Amino acid sequence: MTNTSGQAYAFMATTPILPGRRAALQDYLDGLPRGEDSPLARMRTIHFARWLVLRDLVHQGPSQRRDTLQSSYLVFVSNFDGPLDRFLADLLARMGPEADAIWRNCVGYPGTEHADAFIAYLKHNQIETTAFLSAYPQATxxxxxxxxxxxxxxxxxxxxxxxxxxxxxxxxxxxxFPAPPRSPAPSTPSPTTPESA
Known part of the structure; x- marks a missing residue:
């Protein structure tokens, strides 16, 4: 599965933002504390995470067909230790108020009252990762x-x-840096003879 690299998982969800809610959502995201005070820091399994507001697609020149989005999108990306369902349940448990304050600005958000609906919403909006490389795939x-x-x-x-x-x-x-204590070597049983067996 391309969402995994070793024990690490890469998750991305894109959710359309409700009309007229983009500015309020952007203000809320901009006001979130950073570093150890970030609500994401409560989750001890996150290697990296961020939200961003995607207003439109960038047109890169005449050879590219111009394409526009019908709405702005909230993009949430994260890589973390372990399986997706456990991560989303942990997100709900540790960041419920912030999750509501963020995703209530998005189409179809069910709220955090029912864990199954919250998890299903984010999984429904998940974009499969096409290339996920972790520098230390087995390190938590x-x-x-x-x-x-x-x-x-x-x-x-x-x-x-x-x-x-x-x-x-x-x-x-x-x-x-004292050396850790050595484990005693396992004792080797003496060979048995037919008389003692």
Missing amino acids: VADVREALDLRRQVTDFAISVQGADPAALRRAFLER
């Missing part, structure tokens, strides 16, 4: 955050030990 958001944290720790350590001699560097490294 938690994996990426853990790797970034480790990189920060190693960078801080490297700065703190500038100029240390090799012995001091080794001691400091083992103190800062």
Whole structure:
């Protein structure tokens, strides 16, 4: 399936905006907080997500037939960990008020009162992904955050030990990054003989 790359899933939904609602929707989207304060940050499985308002198609010159949209569209794109249904249920659970404030400006939006209708609405408006490439297809958001944290720790350590001699560097490294405990090797059972079997 082209919507997946490893364990990651790419989702895009386009929903026509109701007449006269585009400006209010754009104002609401522009006013959403960014970064860690974004409502999308509540969802710990999102690698990337955004909404955008598509007003019309870009005409690229005379060799292209001019084509116009009959309405503006809200486009929502996201890539995230795991299956689509779980993601949409999580979106509803963690961002219900924001979902209503956004998609109520779109044609046919059923609201968040009934989870099945909300999920069916977004799936109905889904556009299949034709090319989805993930830099780390098996890495979850938690994996990426853990790797970034480790990189920060190693960078801080490297700065703190500038100029240390090799012995001091080794001691400091083992103190800062102790080796994980080793699992005991599995015991090998002694071979049985016909008399002891």
